[in-house]
Amino acid sequence: MDRDIRELALLKFREELFLKELEQYRRNLTGEYESILPYVRDEKGRYSEEKTCAVVGELSENIRIIRAYEGEMTRKKLREEGKSEEDVMGYEYDGAYSGAQEGFVRDFLYCALRISELDELSDPGGFDISGATQTFHDLLWYSEDHYEKQERLYAGEAMSEAVRNDYGELKGIYRPASWLVHMLTGQELSALYPEELQKKYAYCLPDAIRTGVREMNCAPSEYFWNVWPEEACRTQRRREQEASEWIRKRFDEPDKFVKSYLSFREKRYDPAYIGDAADTYEQILAGDNWGLMNMAYGLGEYVKYAVLMFTEKRGLSHFQNDNIYFAASAGLRRAEKNLKKLAKEDRGAKP
Known part of the structure; x- marks a missing residue:
């Protein structure tokens, strides 16, 4: 049994490694590894609000095109299935890009692009946060749905916040963005939740935090192997304050970033937006809820193709470059042919 388990572990490891190599090959073809910084900075290498907003607008418009394409494909399929025109037009919401959807997308894109500044904001006191958006792939990773459930x-x-680790417990865009909001406003993000939600989600918290602990010297033992003295806590708080002041002086349009991030979170989870507050299917369809709900869950896929359209337009993607695209495809076919040859030779060599 132990040998079987080890062999299975090796199989899974090598499969994951192989798929990772294939994914890197695809990303190089799409231009995802190209730097995003030239499109959000001016000629002097400084952040440009104007250029960032232009990128947000173009990517959002690309998503509008993608939504329209989806609507056309849905209606085409229905007609091919013999549906009446009345039934077909009943799917008119397919392909719509409503105000709520567009607002949600723009809020996300703006925040994700603003995070590109984080590498420039590391302060002398040692507060640094990894995760600055540097490539188009970073943008795609942030668009993934890392928290389907708000309670997580x-x-x-x-x-x-309890262990004061710069929001290191978070995944995706929430880690750098929540940290930035905390630095810019001094607010703890968990305090922004209504009291009823805090009580509802309390079951997700360790006992030490659920009982109201908010200092690292009382943090769960799995995070600290000894008790932090009060002096260490005061030093930590002082360093946070210094970092906050450092960042506030250097981060452009802080109020806009905070507003966009909180708006993005609200649209992602508020029942009034995602449809949970509606009593009937008709109520969902009557408002923007249906489209926004689909956009929230499918954001990663929409951003993926919006970015591909963006990189293709600038020659960073190679899907429409015949020389590169067909050479890349031929390389895969040669690799497949060699693999079959090696496998055949290997089988023939075995007794």
Whole structure:
């Protein structure tokens, strides 16, 4: 049994490694590894609000095109299935890009692009945060749905605030963005949740935090192997304050960033937006809820193709470059042919 388990572990490891290599090959073809910084900075290498907003606008418009394409494909399929025109037009919401959807997308894109500044904001006191958006692939990774359930996000934020680890418990865009909001406003993100939600989500928290602990010297033992003295806590708080002042002086349009991030979070989880507050299917369709709900869950896929359209337009993607695209495809076919040859030779060599 132990040998079988080891062999299975090796199989899974090598499969994951192989798929990772294939994914890197695809990303080089799409231009995802190209730097995003030239499109959000001016000629002097400084952040440009104007250029950032232009990128947000173009990517959002690309998503509008993608939504329209989806609507056309849905209606085409229905007609091919013999549906009446009345039934077909009943799917008119497919392909719509409503105000709520567009607002959600723009809020996300703006925040994700603003995070590109984080590498420039590391302060002398040692507060540094990894995760600055540097490539188009970073943008795609942030667009993934890292927290389908809001209570998991709340638990991560509450834990990070309790142990004061710069929101290191969080995943995706929530880690750098929540940290930035905390630095810019001094607010703890978990405190932004209504009291009823804090009580509802309390079951997700460790006992030490659920009982109201908010200092690292009382943090769960799995995070600290000894008790932090009060002096260490005061030093930590002082360093946070210094970092906050450092960043506030250097981060452009802080109020806009905070507003966009909180708006993005609200649209992602508020029942009034995602449809949970609606009593009937008709109520969902009557408002923007249906489209926004689909956009929230499918954001990663929409951003993926919006970025591909963006990189293709600038020659960073190679899907429409015949020389590169067909050479890349031929390389895969040669590799496949060699693999079959090696496998055949290997089988023939065995007794």
